[in-house]
Amino acid sequence: MSLKSGQRQFDLGRSFYFLWCGESLAVVGTALMEFALGVWVYTHTGSAVAFANVVLAATLPAVLFLPLAGGLADRISHRVIIVCCDVSLALLLFGVMALLWFDRLEPLHLYIFNCLASIVGAFRKPAYQAAVNSIVAPEKFTRASGLMSISKNASALVAPLLAGAIMAKAGLVTILAVDLMTFCSGTLLVIKAFSHVRLAPAHHDSAGKGSVFRGALGNIVAALNFFAAGHLMAGLLVYTMVRSALLSLATLMMTPLLLSTLGSQTLGMAYTWAALGGLSGAGLLISMGNPRRLMALVAVADVLLSVCIIAMGVVSQAFAYCALAFVAITAASVADASVNSLWMRKIPAGSRASVFALISMLTIATTSLAVFGGGLLVDHWFQPALVPGGLYAESIGRWLGVGAGRGVGMLFVVAGALFALMSLSVLLYGPMRRLDREQPQATAVRASDSPQVDAL
Template identity: 30%
Template sequence: MTERSDSSRMWTFLVVWLGQFVSLVGSGMTTFALGFWVLEQTGSNTRFTLVAFFGVLPGVVALPLAGALVDRWGGRRAMLLADLGEGLCVLTAMLLAWTGQLSFATVCVLALVNSLFGAMRWPAYSTLPPLLLPARHLGRANGMIHAAEAGAAIVAPLAAGFLVTSLRLPGVLLMDLSTFVISMVTLLAVRAALPRPAPGPQPHDRAGTGRPSLGAEVAYGWSYIRARPGLWALLIFFAVTNFTVIGLARTLYTPLILGFTSPKALGTLLSIGGAGLLLGAAAMTAWGGPRRRIHGVLGFTLIQGVVIILGGLLPNAFLVGLSVFMLSFCFPIVTGSSQALWQSKVALDVQGRVFSVRRMLGWSSLPLAYLVGGPLADHVFEPLLAPGGALADSVGRFIGVGTGRGIALLYIVIGSLTVLTVIVSYQFARLRHVEDELPDALPSPAHPSWSGT
C-alpha cells in the first residue's frame, strides 16, 4: 500500500469506528435501563438472566448464516441491515413503554429479534481491520475497537443511571434510537471507500451455477476450523472461559453489587469497569499486544480468574470495584490478541464465514450460562449463605452472610474454574504453538472495493 492509500484507508476505518462507538453508547444505555426495569418490576435474578439468554441464543445460532451472507453481500450492507433491524426493535420497545404496555415477555421477544439482526454486525465489523490495514497494525486496530467498547461502557451506565430516573425508560430508548441513525449515516458516507477482497478458493459448486450454495458456504467455515487443530483448541478454550467469565461473572455483577449498595453506586462501579476497559484498550492500541499472541490470551485470562475470586471475598465497594476494573482491563488484551491471531491466520475472503462459526462455537456456552446463572444464584448459592443457611456458620464467617453473598461464593468458584482452565489449556502443545504451525494468510497488496453494492 502507498502512504496515501494507507492514510485514506485509516480515515475510512475511523469514520466507521466512530459510528459504531456512538451506537454502542446507545445500546449500552438501553441494556442498563431494561435490566434495571426487569429487576425493578420482577425482583428476580432468574428473569434478569433470561433476558440475556434471549438476547444471545438466537444470534449465536444464526451466526453461520449471517457470516455467509456477509461474505456475499459485503460488510457495509450487512451492518446497515443490522442497524435498521436493531433500531426497529428499540422503536417498538419505546412505544410499548410509553403506552404502559411493555412486559417481561415482550422484552424477551424483542431481545430475541434484536439478537438475530445483531448477528450480522460482528462478522462484518471483524473483517474491516484486515481489509483496510496492514497486518502489523491489527493489534492496534482491535485495541481501538475495544477502546470504543470501553468508552461506551463508561458513558452508558453513568448516563443511563441518571436518565432512567429523569427521562424514565422511554426517554433512554429514544436516545438509543438516535444513535442508530448516526451509525447508518457514517456507513452511507463511506459507500465507495470500503474494500472487498478478491475471491479465493471456494466450496464446491454442485449446482453448476458458478457459485457455491449458501449451505455449502455455511459448512465451509466449520471445515476450515476443524482442519486446523490449534484454532480448534483455541475455540474450545474460549467456549469454556466465555461460560465462566462472561456468561456467569459479568452477568451476575449487577445483582452482586446491588446486594450491598444502591443503583447509583452500581452505575459508578460499572463505569469503573468501563474505565478499566478503556485503559486496557488504550494499552492494546499503543502496545499491539504480546509478540506471541497466544500468551496474551492465556496470561491475561489467568489474571481474570484471580480477580474474579477477589470480587467474591468481601461486600466492599473498593474490593469489588478493583475486581471489576482489572477484569475489564484484561478483556481488550485477551480478545484483541485472539482477534489479531485469527485475522492474520484466516484467508480474507472467507473470514465472514469462519469468524461467524468461530463466534457461534465460542459463544455457544453463553446461553447455557444465562440459563443456569440465575437459578444457581437464586436457588443454590444464595440460600447457602442466607442467615441460617447451610454454609452461614462456615464459609459465611469469611465472606459474609446475607443478600448477594451466595453470588459472591459463586464468584469464587467461577474464578477458580477459570484459573484451572488456563493451566490445563497450556499443556496442549498445538494450542501453545498455534502461531508457529499456521502460516500468515494476509496478503501484502491492497484490495479493490468492498462496499457491497
C-alpha cells in the same frame, strides 16, 4: 511506487476510523436502548420475569441466525449488509416510537422488537468483523481490536448514566429519538468508510444468483471444517468459549454478590471502576502496538483475571471490590482484544464472517448455559451450604464466611480456580502458547466451490 503505497496505507487507516466511529455510535445507541427498554418494562410491570424476558428476547434469536448470517456475509457485500441492517433497525425504532407516541406500547411489543433487533444484529455483527479484517493490515490487527474494545467499554461506562438521566427528564421517546440519530449517523459513517476502499469487481459463479444461499450454507460447512482441520484452532475456540462464559458469569453475578452484602451504591461504584478498567486495558494494548507472543499475553492476562475473580469471592470491603473490578477488567480487556486479534490473523479470507459468526453463536450459547448453571449452583447448593449450620459452614465457611451472598462468593472462587487452571495449561502447552507464530490455516479451509462476491 512508494507514494502510492503510502497513500494506500493512509486510505486503509482512514477507512477503518470511519468504520470504527460508525460502529461506536451503533454500540452506544444499542446500549442506551437496551438499558431504557429494560427500565421501561420493569417500571410498567414490576415483574422480574418480564425484565428477564426482555433480555432473552434480545439474545436468543441471534444464536439461531448467526451461522446463516456469517455464511451470507462471506457471499454478499459487507457494506450492503451493514447499511441494510442499520436501516432496518432504524425502521424498527421508528415503529416503537410511534406506538409510544400514541400510547399503544405494551411489553409484548418490546419482546417482538428485541427479537427482531437481535436477528438484525446477528446479520450485522459478522459482516462488521469481516469488514474490519479486510481493510486493516495484519500488523495493525491488535490496535484495531484495542479500539473496538474501547467502544465497548466506553458504552458500558457512559450509556447507563446517560440513559438514566434522559429517562428521568425526558422519557423513553427521547431515548429512542437519540438512538435513531446515532444509528443514522453511524450508517453515514459506514458509507463514508467504504467510499475510501477500492472495491473488487463482483464475481458470479456458474449457478447464478440462486447459488448465493447455497454458497452461504457452504460457508457454514467451511467454518466447521476450519476448526476440524487443526486441533490448535479448535483449542482456541474452546478457550474463547470457556473464558467468555466464566467472565460473563463473574460479571453478572457481581450484582447479587454486592447487593446482598454492601448494597446498590457499592455495586454502581464497582461497575464504574470495571468500565474504567476496560478503557485502561484497551488503551494499554493500543500503546503496545503489535506485541509478540500474543497467546502468551492472553494467558498471563487471564491468570491475573482469575486471581481477581477468586479474591472477589473472599473479600468483603467496598474498596477491595472496586480495586479488584478495575484490575480484573483491565486484564480481561487486554485478553479479549488479543484473542480477537488472533482470530483476525488466523481466519482465511474466504470464510471470515462464517467463522466469526460460529464463534459468536457458540460463545453466546456457552455463556447462557454457564449463567443458568451458576444460578442453580448458588441457589440449590452453595448458598444453603454456607448459612449458619450449613454443610460447609464449619469448613469452607471459615475462609469465605457464612450468611447472605457467601454462596455467590464460593461460585467466584470455583469459577476463578477453573479459569486459572485453564490459563496455566495454555502457558504450559508449548504449541498453544506459540499459536500466534503458526501460519494461518488458509489451505485447511475451502470456503465454497465458487469465488466470494465482492469482499467489501
